[in-house]
Amino acid sequence: MVVLDAVVSIVLWVVTSFYIAGNMYWVYQLLAGVVTYTSPAPLHGGYAVEVRIVTIGNESAVTETVRNLPPELDRRYVISEEPIEVPGAEVLVVPDEFESKAVNKGRALEWARQAVPCQREYVLYLDEDSHMDGFSGLPDSDIVQFTEQPRRTTSLLAHLCEINRMGFQIEQRGFQSATVPLYTWGGGVAIRSSIEDAVTWDYSTLIEDTVFTWRAFVELPEQPSFSVLSETISGQSPPSLFDMIRQRRRWISGSRENNTILSLDRVIMYGLRDLSWSVTAAVPLFLFLGNLPGVDVFAWQIHQGISVVLLSFVFVWVGIGIWQVRPTPAIAGLSLVLAPVTSVLHSVGALWGLVSPPDSFDVTTKADEVTNQPPQHYRTTTDEHPPRHHYRDANDD
16 A cells, blocks of 8 residues: 555646646736736728638638628638638638648648738738627737637537636736747737748648747747737637547647747746646546545645645636626536536646647538538648548547
């Protein structure tokens, strides 16, 4: 039993240490940047912005996205892997023969950058399901991040996990003063066209938008400026828990694969955060082991006290997420009650990606919000672009 006590004690305290490190860095981000955050003043109107919407070929979803665009954003392109018709926008179809180091979405972005150079100051990139409520202009920054707002589709639990994530993601407001922003949400990001041409999308990665920002801060001779707007753009929540888990798996795998382009201190920091996020999924199991009869965990009462404090962070994140998303009272109540559950579910994909990085790029087309049709699931290998015709994968639910 002495050996078992030692093993369980070491595992529990190591896991707890990772979790503490991740939470403390979040608190640092909150105090260093979020508390003093002010949304930057707009200086550039719609005349300075070109909209580009990236899709495999989801005509119905893109049509809704274009329909929701503010009228002042009058130059609109749809970058598609398949020929589609979208009223109110010009469709650019990525040719099969185009070759690039970039894959998947990055390949489409790089082709469009080369084939149809932007003639305006900024390119505003949207996902195929990104809905804008309005447009107040852009500040004079090189990269401008809009705030993400989840929109429920078919899975209630996946949507609750997104509300949880929105609370944690408030840290993004502190990225304006960061040495290198931790991540970028590609569903609503504006990039100065001269910066895009200097950095390009010609880089193989699973997380194109974040890696583009990293490369801009690391490779350019002068550090670019980064701003976060309080103005929101909504995107669909994952249609199922399995889709959400695969999405998180891709996120963490992409960040771990490409963070070597950063300085050593940032690599270590990212590693600690990734481990902290991943181990959240295993915390209930370890706590169960620690409570087994006959198991004597080192400083168990101290560990339990720390665990209670760490658990409170989950409710803080959900509370901030509720404040930001403003769901119905029923959804808000469920978010609070199920906060520990959604925190674990949100981390399962990260743990999966940490243990087993994906060898394929899972693409999930969005739910048809007009006809309420269920979403389709597509998969490609990570070293090839999506085929012209897609077929439902046998492993998808």
